[in-house]
Amino acid sequence: MSIAENIARFRAEIDEAARESGRTGGDITLVGASKMNDAAACQQAIAAGIDALGENRVQEMTKKLAQHAYDGAPLHFIGHLQRNKVKQVVGKAALIQSVGSEALLREIEKVAGQLDLVQDVLLEVNIGGEAAKSGFAPSELTAAAALAAQLPHIRCRGLMTIPPVAHFPHENVPYFEKVRSLFVDISEKMYDNKWEYISMGMSGDFADAIRAGSNMVRLGTAIFGARDYTK
Numbered sequence: 001m002s003i004a005e006n007i008a009r010f011r012a013e014i015d016e017a018a019r020e021s022g023r024t025g026g027d028i029t030l031v032g033a034s035k036m037n038d039a040a041a042c043q044q045a046i047a048a049g050i051d052a053l054g055e056n057r058v059q060e061m062t063k064k065l066a067q068h069a070y071d072g073a074p075l076h077f078i079g080h081l082q083r084n085k086v087k088q089v090v091g092k093a094a095l096i097q098s099v100g101s102e103a104l105l106r107e108i109e110k111v112a113g114q115l116d117l118v119q120d121v122l123l124e125v126n127i128g129g130e131a132a133k134s135g136f137a138p139s140e141l142t143a144a145a146a147l148a149a150q151l152p153h154i155r156c157r158g159l160m161t162i163p164p165v166a167h168f169p170h171e172n173v174p175y176f177e178k179v180r181s182l183f184v185d186i187s188e189k190m191y192d193n194k195w196e197y198i199s200m201g202m203s204g205d206f207a208d209a210i211r212a213g214s215n216m217v218r219l220g221t222a223i224f225g226a227r228d229y230t231k
């Protein structure tokens, strides 16, 4: 299957899941998680109409930016971001999805201020409470949203989550539902309902995530095929 065929096939599945929750595929942003795929693959996805591409690693993103991998589509940063690499991402990524600490929010604010721009971000929620994963605990989220709202060079657009690895089908539905309710509460209370994005769902669970209210899915394997870790 080509990248274009995969995108068409998964757009149809996204549309089906969206209709089950009273929406259509047009309401769901499809982000291609393009890590370990080269600039040519990124360009094929863009030609086939992907809504955005998401990268995990700053070094790989910087290399592929120089190769014009993302020309024609917004670039999102979706991986763990170290504070000392913020300078390489702010202003390059249209949306930094993976902001999981107040220290990182403050560093993004500082760099965006120096560049005189407003950086769009999502707050990442560590919904499974996993020690090895970054992100805000649900109990920290209201304070983080309040801080983001005060920072003039940051515009928070919603939430992102990566639930624990599932061992059986539909295992993560309760996590998706929790994130959805956090999104509704905080957006209503603090942002006058202006948060737009709830980024959850990957190749193995995007239909469940959409049915639970996601409007942004990040698909890697489904679109680009299995990643080759031997390279």
Ligand SMILES: *Cc1c(COP(=O)(O)O)cnc(C)c1O
Pocket: 033, 035, 056, 078, 079, 162, 202, 203, 204, 218, 219, 220, 221, 222
């Ligand atoms: C790799 C990655 C994805 C996509 O994973 P697949 O299971 O290949 O669809 C989504 N989100 C993040 C943050 C990722 O790192």
